Amino acid sequence: MRRAECRRQGSRQRSRKDRIAMPFVLPTIPFTTSSTTGVANVQNQSATTSGGMGRLRALCDVYQPGITAVATTALGTSTAFVAPPRATTLNVSATTSSLESGWAIVAPFTFSLAVAYAELHILVRRFMLNPTTGSLTFVQALTGPPTVVFDVNVWFIGVHIRSRERRTRGASIQMPVVPGNFYQFWLRSHQYATVWGNASAGSGTFTYDFGPLFFAFS
Numbered sequence: 462m463r464r465a466e467c468r469r470q471g472s473r474q475r476s477r478k479d480r481i482a483m484p485f486v487l488p489t490i491p492f493t494t495s496s497t498t499g500v501a502n503v504q505n506q507s508a509t510t511s512g513g514m515g516r517l518r519a520l521c522d523v524y525q526p527g528i529t530a531v532a533t534t535a536l537g538t539s540t541a542f543v544a545p546p547r548a549t550t551l552n553v554s555a556t557t558s559s560l561e562s563g564w565a566i567v568a569p570f571t572f573s574l575a576v577a578y579a580e581l582h583i584l585v586r587r588f589m590l591n592p593t594t595g596s597l598t599f600v601q602a603l604t605g606p607p608t609v610v611f612d613v614n615v616w617f618i619g620v621h622i623r624s625r626e627r628r629t630r631g632a633s634i635q636m637p638v639v640p641g642n643f644y645q646f647w648l649r650s651h652q653y654a655t656v657w658g659n660a661s662a663g664s665g666t667f668t669y670d671f672g673p674l675f676f677a678f679s
Contacts, residue, residue: 462597463540464590464643485673488515488536488648495519501530501654505666508536513672520666521577521654529655538674541588541597541643548640548678553583553605554633555648555674563665564622565615565654573658575615577665580607583634583674584647597643604649605634611652611665630669638678646674 491508506519521530544551565575583605588597608630613621632648648671654663 462645464543464597484542485675486538486540486542486646487513487673488538488646490537490539492535492537492647493519493533495530495532497528497530499528500525501528503530503532506532506534508534510536515648515671516668517648517650518666518668519650519652520664521652522664523654523656524662526656526658526661529653531653533649533651535584535647535649537584537586537647538645541586541645542676542678543643544638544640544678546640548638550635550679551585551638551644551676552633552635552679553585553646553674553676555583555631555671557581557630557632557648557669557671559610559628559630559670560668561610561626561628562624562667563611563613564620565613565663566620567615567618567661568659573617573661575613575656575661575663577611577613577654577663579610579612579650579652579665579667581610581630581632581648581650581669582607583632584649585634585636586645586647587639588643588645590641590643600642603634603636605632605636607651608632610667646676648674
């Protein structure tokens with residue numbers, strides 16, 4: 462992972478309240494993880510970049526009671542950016558164009574439940590520079606507030622369906638920083654589907670297309 466500095470822009474920006482350079486960066490490091498219990502599917506999961514754009518996508522399908530499918534899909538920056546002197550705050554934001562489908566179905570049986578959930582959020586990892594080795598040492602990870610994309614709980618009997626809806630989804634984080642520490646940014650999608658009882662089913666498939674993340678130390 463590379464290290465980078467954000468420098469002040471222009472000689473007028475001298476006060477602590479001034480905004481420090483506001484770059485854009487496209488995350489390119491993919492990360493995917495998934496788990497299932499029983500007969501469940503996590504399909505088409507990928508985190509890719511192409512033509513200056515990033516894409517996160519995954520499909521979770523559950524068709525039998527007592528089963529859960531979980532998927533986490535993310536893209537992270539290949540560079541960690543150093544907080545400049547006198548910086549106190551970091552803001553990171555992303556805007557995505559999403560294609561969303563999800564459904565939950567419960568037939569009329571006692572104690573039946575179908576759940577489909579998906580969220581999008583920013584994850585920031587903080588590092589300290591080891592002065593002896595020149596390498597970065599991981600310190601902590603902070604997650605911004607989730608943007609809930611889909612959250613359906615159908616009890617006993619009911620149907621909830623969304624099919625190929627196109628929307629704009631955003632995610633952001635504002636957090637304190639330590640000058641001289643390094644910060645790496647991730648855009649991460651988390652989703653799951655689960656069913657309980659009889660004759661229930663849950664499914665969710667989501668695709669997020671986005672450009673470079675916007676960040677600023679101040």
